[in-house]
Amino acid sequence: MASDLETATPAGGGRARASRSGVWYPRWYWPSFTAPGLIWLALFFVLPFFVVLSVAFGTVDPLFRTPLPVYQPWYWDFATFGETLSKFFVGDRIYLSPLVRTLVYVAASSLICLVIGYAVAYYAARHAGKQRGLILMLLIAPFWISYLMRIYAWQSLLQPDGYINDMVSLLGFDRVDWLAGKPVTVILGLVYGYIPFMILPLFGFLDRIDQNLLEAGRDLGASPYRTFRRVTLPLSKPGILAGLVIVSLPMFGDYYTNDLLGSESTSMYGNLLDAAVYEAGRGPEAGSLVLILIVMVMLPMAYYLRETRRSTGGT
Amino acid sequence: MSEATIARGQPAETGGIVHRATGWFRNPWRRPRVLQAVTYLYLAWTIVPVVIAIVFSFNSGRSRSTWQGFSMRWWYQDEFNSLWTDEALRSAMSQTFRLSVITVLIAVPLGTLFAIGVDRWRGRPAGVANFSMLFSFVIPEIILGTSLFLLFSNLLQGAVRLGTTAQVLGLVTYQMSYPFIVVRARLLSIGPEYEEAAMDLGSTPSQALRRVLIPLLGPAILASVALVFADSVDNFVTVRYLSGQAPSEPLSVKIYAAARASPTPAVNAAATVMLVATLTAIGAVWMIYRKVMGQRGDELTAITEL
Numbered sequence: 001m002a003s004d005l006e007t008a009t010p011a012g013g014g015r016a017r018a019s020r021s022g023v024w025y026p027r028w029y030w031p032s033f034t035a036p037g038l039i040w041l042a043l044f045f046v047l048p049f050f051v052v053l054s055v056a057f058g059t060v061d062p063l064f065r066t067p068l069p070v071y072q073p074w075y076w077d078f079a080t081f082g083e084t085l086s087k088f089f090v091g092d093r094i095y096l097s098p099l100v101r102t103l104v105y106v107a108a109s110s111l112i113c114l115v116i117g118y119a120v121a122y123y124a125a126r127h128a129g130k131q132r133g134l135i136l137m138l139l140i141a142p143f144w145i146s147y148l149m150r151i152y153a154w155q156s157l158l159q160p161d162g163y164i165n166d167m168v169s170l171l172g173f174d175r176v177d178w179l180a181g182k183p184v185t186v187i188l189g190l191v192y193g194y195i196p197f198m199i200l201p202l203f204g205f206l207d208r209i210d211q212n213l214l215e216a217g218r219d220l221g222a223s224p225y226r227t228f229r230r231v232t233l234p235l236s237k238p239g240i241l242a243g244l245v246i247v248s249l250p251m252f253g254d255y256y257t258n259d260l261l262g263s264e265s266t267s268m269y270g271n272l273l274d275a276a277v278y279e280a281g282r283g284p285e286a287g288s289l290v291l292i293l294i295v296m297v298m299l300p301m302a303y304y305l306r307e308t309r310r311s312t313g314g315t
Numbered sequence: 316m317s318e319a320t321i322a323r324g325q326p327a328e329t330g331g332i333v334h335r336a337t338g339w340f341r342n343p344w345r346r347p348r349v350l351q352a353v354t355y356l357y358l359a360w361t362i363v364p365v366v367i368a369i370v371f372s373f374n375s376g377r378s379r380s381t382w383q384g385f386s387m388r389w390w391y392q393d394e395f396n397s398l399w400t401d402e403a404l405r406s407a408m409s410q411t412f413r414l415s416v417i418t419v420l421i422a423v424p425l426g427t428l429f430a431i432g433v434d435r436w437r438g439r440p441a442g443v444a445n446f447s448m449l450f451s452f453v454i455p456e457i458i459l460g461t462s463l464f465l466l467f468s469n470l471l472q473g474a475v476r477l478g479t480t481a482q483v484l485g486l487v488t489y490q491m492s493y494p495f496i497v498v499r500a501r502l503l504s505i506g507p508e509y510e511e512a513a514m515d516l517g518s519t520p521s522q523a524l525r526r527v528l529i530p531l532l533g534p535a536i537l538a539s540v541a542l543v544f545a546d547s548v549d550n551f552v553t554v555r556y557l558s559g560q561a562p563s564e565p566l567s568v569k570i571y572a573a574a575r576a577s578p579t580p581a582v583n584a585a586a587t588v589m590l591v592a593t594l595t596a597i598g599a600v601w602m603i604y605r606k607v608m609g610q611r612g613d614e615l616t617a618i619t620e621l
Contacts (some may be wrong), residue, residue: 035430253457
């Protein structure tokens with residue numbers, strides 16, 4: 001873009017500080033710009049987590065069954081948290097299968113997203129030619145369509161009398177009850193819902209690869225496959241990792257895909273949490289489930305934040 | 316014969332079908348038919364179900380999966396159950412627009428100021444501010460939604476009631492990072508020179524900000540308006556946890572509830588309205604954008620950068 005070229009002056013990185021020293025700003029001038037946002041984040045981003053801790057480590061009103069949060073950390077009681085945790089690993093382990101299911105579904109869907117997404121992003125970045133603009137627009141289109149509408153559309157297609165079953169019976173098979181808690185349906189729903197988030201970062205990285213590098217690889221005698229494996233793949237690795245993180249993070253907390261396309265037998269972690277939030281008397285448990293989820297997504301999230309900060313050159 | 320075979324020094328006399336096939340495979344300039352097929356199939360797979368869902372909003376029967384003829388019944392003709400005559404759906408529609416507009420009005424200025432502040436303010440605290448904003452961007456929505464629900468139903472129980480206020484507070488928290496990211500990217504690419512030039516010519520810092528920087532950021536701010544509006548219309552998780560009584564439930568929540576019960580094509584019509592709203596916002600902003608910038612495809616770049 002034009003503005004990029006204009007700022008790419010030989011002065012380079014040092015220019016900002018050197019030339020800015022000539023202008024006097026009050027100390028508070030720039031920080032004051034961030035003040036409203038910081039206050040907002042403190043009130044509605046940091047404070048809620050404190051409340052989650054207080055609810056998780058608090059008790060329940062014996063009469064009204066509403067949560068009684070404990071706001072003094074020194075009075076925190078970890079009984080409910082321990083109980084919740086033990087539902088995963090001890091005794092009849094009623095929470096274990098939703099957890100395992102979540103991990104399996106998320107892994108399977110992310111991988112399918114990667115395989116399809118990589119092919120599509122590769123084609124769009126390298127071979128789209130004249131159709132590039134159109135293809136890009138269609139790749140972005142799902143972002144402007146509500147997730148629920150997209151899943152609802154599939155729910156309609158997968159009805160017993162829906163078009164998918166029409167095709168199935170046309171091919172001579174029996175109609176299938178797709179929505180009766182089939183893992184395949186839920187996994188495909190997740191893939192359908194989140195794959196656009198995989199394609200865009202992949203496209204970004206693949207598009208930036210210098211064509212000359214590929215030609216050099218070919219000139220030096222590498223086969224197309226080898227060039228792909230030794231040049232394209234390593235260069236797109238950050239895109240692959242970013243894409244995997246971006247699609248898997250929301251999947252860990254997804255409950256609506258299963259609500260629309262699955263049943264009890266395909267319920268995921270998000271469903272556990274969603275059920276606990278609304279039910280009377282389960283406040284501390286809901287808080288505990290939120291905390292466990294935070295711990296689960298901490299690692300991918302930390303990775304993603306580190307990479308974004310590196311690429312935007314943040315301080 | 317392909318270059319690859321020569322380059323690898325293999326004898327070319329293998330001949331026949333096998334060689335032609337491998338030669339085709341090794342030809343670096345061959346058309347990637349398979350990839351092309353995958354791409355077009357993928358695009359059809361993403362778009363067609365949604366188009367079918369839109370078409371079914373014009374179904375004359377109750378079914379959303381079997382076509383029974385064209386009618387406007389579910390849009391406005393049905394006496395009680397159409398999108399226009401069903402009181403619940405109509406109020407949900409206005410709630411959706413109310414929430415989205417208010418969210419844009421708060422989130423875009425907040426995020427823009429935040430981006431300017433973080434960009435110009437060097438040092439550790441700015442890094443922490445940057446980090447926490449990005450953190451709110453990547454955190455799974457269910458975590459933020461349920462946490463805010465617990466906040467508003469416990470600690471701030473008396474101050475903020477579940478419903479429109481809580482929903483706006485939640486949406487802004489979640490959406491603030493869009494203008495932040497978009498404006499920040501633009502700030503990094505314009506650099507401080509223009510403002511410095513303005514101040515060398517005698518303007519005060521606040522004049523430089525108003526007359527130079529803000530106009531330069533115009534396209535980015537505009538793009539974030541579209542992003543925030545579209546994403547607020549489509550938001551489901553946050554607004555659901557923070558909705559109070561039934562009237563504060565926007566379209567997305569109604570669609571979710573109906574989809575789990577027995578939906579009529581009126582739900583398809585409601586979803587279509589949401590889609591048209593987001594596309595209109597995006598389209599309008601893109602038009603202004605092109606007019607202002609006189610360039611093409613910048614919107615795509617801005618969104619792709621996200």
